[in-house]
Amino acid sequence: MTSRRLLVLCLLVLSTAAFAAPSVRIKDIATVRGIRGNQVLGLGLVTGLNGKGDSSTSPLLRSSLSSLVSSFGVSIAPQDIRSKNAAVVMVSAELPPFSRVGDRIDITVSSIGDARDLDGGILLQANLQAANGQTYAVAQGRVMTTQEPNGSKTVGTISQGAIVEKEVVSQFLENNVVSIILRNPDFVTASAVQKAIGAAFSGITVTSKDASLIDVQLPEASRANPVGFLAQLEALTVTPDSDGRVVINAASGVIVMGEKVRIGKVAVSYRTARVSVGFSSSASAPPDMFIIGETTTVDDFVSALKAVGLKADVIIGVLQAVEKAGALFGNLVIM
Numbered sequence: 001m002t003s004r005r006l007l008v009l010c011l012l013v014l015s016t017a018a019f020a021a022p023s024v025r026i027k028d029i030a031t032v033r034g035i036r037g038n039q040v041l042g043l044g045l046v047t048g049l050n051g052k053g054d055s056s057t058s059p060l061l062r063s064s065l066s067s068l069v070s071s072f073g074v075s076i077a078p079q080d081i082r083s084k085n086a087a088v089v090m091v092s093a094e095l096p097p098f099s100r101v102g103d104r105i106d107i108t109v110s111s112i113g114d115a116r117d118l119d120g121g122i123l124l125q126a127n128l129q130a131a132n133g134q135t136y137a138v139a140q141g142r143v144m145t146t147q148e149p150n151g152s153k154t155v156g157t158i159s160q161g162a163i164v165e166k167e168v169v170s171q172f173l174e175n176n177v178v179s180i181i182l183r184n185p186d187f188v189t190a191s192a193v194q195k196a197i198g199a200a201f202s203g204i205t206v207t208s209k210d211a212s213l214i215d216v217q218l219p220e221a222s223r224a225n226p227v228g229f230l231a232q233l234e235a236l237t238v239t240p241d242s243d244g245r246v247v248i249n250a251a252s253g254v255i256v257m258g259e260k261v262r263i264g265k266v267a268v269s270y271r272t273a274r275v276s277v278g279f280s281s282s283a284s285a286p287p288d289m290f291i292i293g294e295t296t297t298v299d300d301f302v303s304a305l306k307a308v309g310l311k312a313d314v315i316i317g318v319l320q321a322v323e324k325a326g327a328l329f330g331n332l333v334i335m
Contacts, residue, residue, distance in 0.1 A: 026180065026193060027234035033179035033213075034172035037094045040136050044091040044126030046109065046118055046143055053087040053121075054113035060088050061113060068124070087115035091126045091139050093162055097170045104160040107139045111154040118156045119145040128162060137162040173226055176218045178233075185212035188241035196238045244330035246298055246319065251335075253312030255319070257298040261330035268318055270310060298330070 045064050046053070054061040062078035065086060069076055093107040109123055121143045128137040145156035172178060180197075182189060194208045197216055205217040222229035247256045298319075305315045316334075323332045 023237040023239050025234060026196070026236050026238060029184070029189070029238070029240050030180045030182045030193065030214075032172045032230065032234075033181050034174075035097045035170045037096055038130055038136070038168050040093050040095060040128035040130050042091045042126045042128040042139065044089050044109065044139065045086055045124050046089050046115075046121035047086045047124060049085050049087060049115065049117065049121045051084045052117040053083070053085050053115045054111075056082045056084050058088070058113050061086060064088050087111050087118060087121070088113050089115075089118065089123070091123065091128060091162075093128055093137065093139070095136060095164065095168050097168075099164045100167055101164055103164040105137065105162050105164065107158050107161040109143050109156045109158065115154060117145070117153045118143045119153050123158060123161070130168075134166065136166045136168065137164050139163075172230075173218070176223055178216050178218065178226070178230060180214040180216065180233075182212045182214075184240075184243065185210070186241050186243070187211045189238070190214060192238045192240065196236050197233060200232070200236050245333060246328070246330055247333045247335065248316050248319065249335045250313075250316055253316070255302060255312075255315070257302070258330060259297070259299075261298045261328070263296050263298060263301045263322060264327040264329060266322055266325060266327040268305070268322070270314060270318065298328070 043064075045068060059078070061083070062081045065081050065083060066076055066078040089109045089111050091107055091109055093105050095105060099105070107128075109118060111118060123140055123143055125138055125140045127135045128139055129135050139158065139162035141158040141161040143156035143158060145153040147153065148155070180193065182193070190208045190211055190213075193214055194206050197214070198204070198206045201219060204219045205215075207215045209215060216233065218226060218229055242258050242260050244261050245258045246261055248254070301322075302315060302319075305318060310318070319328065319332060320334075322328045
């Protein structure tokens with residue numbers, strides 16, 4: 001018991017010093033509005049499945065095969081087709097920003113019929129369209145699948161399986177204004193970004209619209225070279241405000257804590273283990289009672305719970321109870 005108590009005290013002393021949030025580049029915490037990916041989708045046919053394709057009575061498969069062979073000058077009625085070696089699939093992908101004609105992208109293939117296994121099949125040429133109905137890429141290739149937990153192999157991928165046929169131009173300037181969008185909206189961080197940009201480029205207008213959006217007016221000298229200006233802007237460093245959040249993965253027992261989350265006055269008792277935050281010890285206190293300073297960090301608190309022998313699932317339950325008691329000053333997120 002004595003050695004365990006010494007371990008707890010060492011953990012608490014070592015963890016009292018809070019680590020300062022790191023300085024990071026603006027490009028690591030924000031994106032430029034207008035620079036985004038675009039989803040494309042198409043209907044395709046996978047062949048060569050050796051009896052593991054859609055059933056021979058599938059109207060969709062029959063119609064697709066009849067349409068395919070007719071494009072090569074062969075006429076056959078859908079009802080006369082009895083193939084089990086093909087499957088009708090959906091083909092999906094995302095065009096990255098600034099994709100150019102001839103670029104290759106990865107695609108995902110998924111069965112929409114009753115095929116049992118797409119692995120090793122050949123996806124025949126399929127047009128991939130955007131929401132506007134225009135074709136932006138053409139896909140084809142051998143499908144590779146991974147074993148799903150339920151044993152299914154009806155979803156597969158083709159690495160570099162589509163060729164971009166039409167560019168999607170990303171517009172990131174509007175009236176010589178570029179907009180920076182924070183990935184994690186926060187008023188403190190938005191203000192820090194605004195100040196960093198204003199200090200680096202004198203004489204320009206920088207406006208924080210809200211917790212995520214910062215508008216930057218390009219200086220006159222940079223309007224002929226907006227790419228160079230953006231490169232300098234994204235390389236600026238700021239210190240973002242850390243989020244007061246505790247994220248728990250209940251399945252794995254992983255607990256991730258923000259450095260600013262604090263635990264208020266609380267006493268926890270579980271069977272023979274007891275942990276107290278912010279309450280003074282007394283002569284009548286049991287020998288297995290561990291005392292932590294008031295408004296301790298969640299890291300300190302979890303370390304103390306672990307040191308007295310509590311398992312991950314119990315610690316998760318304790319944190320949930322502490323939040324319900326109003327003693328956890330932050331957001332608790334259960335995955």
